Amino acid sequence: MPIRLKPISRRDFLRRSLIACLGGALAPRLFAATRRTDADSWALLADTHVAADLATVSREVNMAANLRAVVADVLALSRKPAGAFIVGDLAFSKGEAGDYQSALGLVAPLRADGVPLTLALGNHDDRQNFFDAITSSERAATPVQDRQVALIRGERANWLVLDSLEKTLQTPGLLGESQLDWLTKTLDANKRKPAVVLVHHNPGQAGNIAGLKDTEALLGILRPRKQVKAWIFGHTHAWGCRQDESGLHLVNLPPVAYAFKAGNPSGWIHATLTSRAMKLELRCVDQSHPQHGEKVELKWRK
Numbered sequence: 001m002p003i004r005l006k007p008i009s010r011r012d013f014l015r016r017s018l019i020a021c022l023g024g025a026l027a028p029r030l031f032a033a034t035r036r037t038d039a040d041s042w043a044l045l046a047d048t049h050v051a052a053d054l055a056t057v058s059r060e061v062n063m064a065a066n067l068r069a070v071v072a073d074v075l076a077l078s079r080k081p082a083g084a085f086i087v088g089d090l091a092f093s094k095g096e097a098g099d100y101q102s103a104l105g106l107v108a109p110l111r112a113d114g115v116p117l118t119l120a121l122g123n124h125d126d127r128q129n130f131f132d133a134i135t136s137s138e139r140a141a142t143p144v145q146d147r148q149v150a151l152i153r154g155e156r157a158n159w160l161v162l163d164s165l166e167k168t169l170q171t172p173g174l175l176g177e178s179q180l181d182w183l184t185k186t187l188d189a190n191k192r193k194p195a196v197v198l199v200h201h202n203p204g205q206a207g208n209i210a211g212l213k214d215t216e217a218l219l220g221i222l223r224p225r226k227q228v229k230a231w232i233f234g235h236t237h238a239w240g241c242r243q244d245e246s247g248l249h250l251v252n253l254p255p256v257a258y259a260f261k262a263g264n265p266s267g268w269i270h271a272t273l274t275s276r277a278m279k280l281e282l283r284c285v286d287q288s289h290p291q292h293g294e295k296v297e298l299k300w301r302k
């Protein structure tokens, strides 16, 4: 499975926060009355690109400040989400060990608030450094050798987290045969509940493969299995939704860090599940951005 970070104690949180020097501002919120959990509410994040040095700025964006703002926004929801995901590219550029220490410090308030967090790998991550940054109790045997996959069972949907990191710093991604086999088996064993698939890489286009190299193989598995409702990805740093001819939703998460195109929003997606759809709300880091609060309803295909 990918890294599934369990909630941490407040004492442990304070210890980590002191290390990361960022606990003060968020601590009062944590010690407020405990929020109730909304089983249908999920926080979707991607492309945090946090550097070891929290002051690092890239494309005029301080990535640590963006992640800190997003974490505060998730904590400000009136009801606690059932879980949060970061869909790859946690690290700044090449997955250095210090990047993960900083990123873990920044997300610690979420964990201290009791929100389980699942992390997936992207092309700017390093699998070994990623593992080394967490304690052994947070690692578990993976059903796919050398890859990190997970099935997170939500009340109204199963979330399948895949690992498309083929080689650090190489732009395209690859799932590979054994992971696709696991996905097929897992979907076939869980037909009754809607399924949402999370992969860092976007659908690749023939002739211009910057996204997922085995896109056709993945779609060949997802399209006929009608319980699969959406493929959610990051990687392109550009928020947007579309639907393919089979009715499968393709959701491109906004980057928590910088957008590649000036003016595009940075932020996260607040997803709320119903029995027949998933409602998405774009939450921008810059809450004066014209798209902040934009809502999209993804109706489930039959």
Ligand SMILES: [Zn+2]
Residues within 6 Å of the ligand: 047, 049, 089, 122, 124, 235, 236, 237
């Ligand atoms: Zn990225």
